[in-house]
Amino acid sequence: MIGLKKIKIVLIIILCVFRIMSSAQVGVAKIDSLKIILKKTKIDTVKINLMNEIAIEMNRMSDTNSIEYSRKAYQLATKNNYAKGKAMSVYNIAWIYDIRGDYTTTLKYHLTALSFVDSIHHPKEYARIMSEIGNSHVFLGNPSEALDAYLTSLRIFERIGDKISVSSAYVGIGNSYYYLNDTAKCLFNYKKALELQTAIGNKRGALSSLANLGIIYSDMGEYDLAIQYHEKSIEIERE
Numbered sequence: 001m002i003g004l005k006k007i008k009i010v011l012i013i014i015l016c017v018f019r020i021m022s023s024a025q026v027g028v029a030k031i032d033s034l035k036i037i038l039k040k041t042k043i044d045t046v047k048i049n050l051m052n053e054i055a056i057e058m059n060r061m062s063d064t065n066s067i068e069y070s071r072k073a074y075q076l077a078t079k080n081n082y083a084k085g086k087a088m089s090v091y092n093i094a095w096i097y098d099i100r101g102d103y104t105t106t107l108k109y110h111l112t113a114l115s116f117v118d119s120i121h122h123p124k125e126y127a128r129i130m131s132e133i134g135n136s137h138v139f140l141g142n143p144s145e146a147l148d149a150y151l152t153s154l155r156i157f158e159r160i161g162d163k164i165s166v167s168s169a170y171v172g173i174g175n176s177y178y179y180l181n182d183t184a185k186c187l188f189n190y191k192k193a194l195e196l197q198t199a200i201g202n203k204r205g206a207l208s209s210l211a212n213l214g215i216i217y218s219d220m221g222e223y224d225l226a227i228q229y230h231e232k233s234i235e236i237e238r239e
Contacts, residue, residue: 031057048077048085055092059099067096084125087116091129098136107136119156127156127165134172143179150176167196167205174212187216207236 031054038050051073058066070092077085094109110133119126134149154169174189194209196202214229 027057027061044076044080045082045085048073048080048082048089051076052085052088052092055089059092059095062099064096064099067093070096083116084122087113087122087125087129090116091125091132094132098132103136103139107133107140110136123156123160124162127153127160127162130156131165131169131172134176138172138175138179141179143176147173147176147180163196163200164202164205167193167200167202167209170196171205171209171212178216183216183220187213190216203236203239207233210236 034050034054034057038047038054041047041050051069055066055069055073058069070089074086074089074093077083077089090109090113094106094113097103097105097109110129114126114129114133117126117129130149130153134146134153137143137146137149150169150172154166154173157165157169170189170193174186174193177183177186177189190209190212194206194213197205197209210229210233214226214233217223217229218226
């Protein structure tokens, strides 16, 4: 099987692809706009959502100053007994530790965030946090726990029809099976992710899945297939 460092590099690429949704310039402009709205609003729940949204945008740019907005959002959400607001603020704090590479603390905060929401009333947030819990377990070397988290997030994302997140969950499941030494299931889930990413036009996601498949086939000695997948990923990268 491929080495730990190589698969981690691929997983890091996957995480960055799904988090970096826009250029730095666009991110700064959005943050500035959100701050203007935040100053004008009088409604606490709206303030909480805006502060969490600002923190999310700052996290996407690896700006650790986002923790200030997350903490303020958490304090206000606690005062208003706003469960979703508390969950998202703690979720954003977890991102800070993820950026720093402290996955033990990241997991702790994600589990805390999960305790504030349930899968019935806040399915998207619940599934999103479960997916991040899976990512933390992968980096901590807990593939069975990661697989359980990804499968839970997959079922919810499928139910609510979030196809981009469904494809991301398949990638996570594939990574889990890699560490569980089940190459067949690893390949199956990478291909499921690629199939869905291609169908919905998610080229960034497809690029990562193609790279994953190329690495796996190379490790298996299927070099012709590996080259085909890598060449396809290069085509998308050029685009």
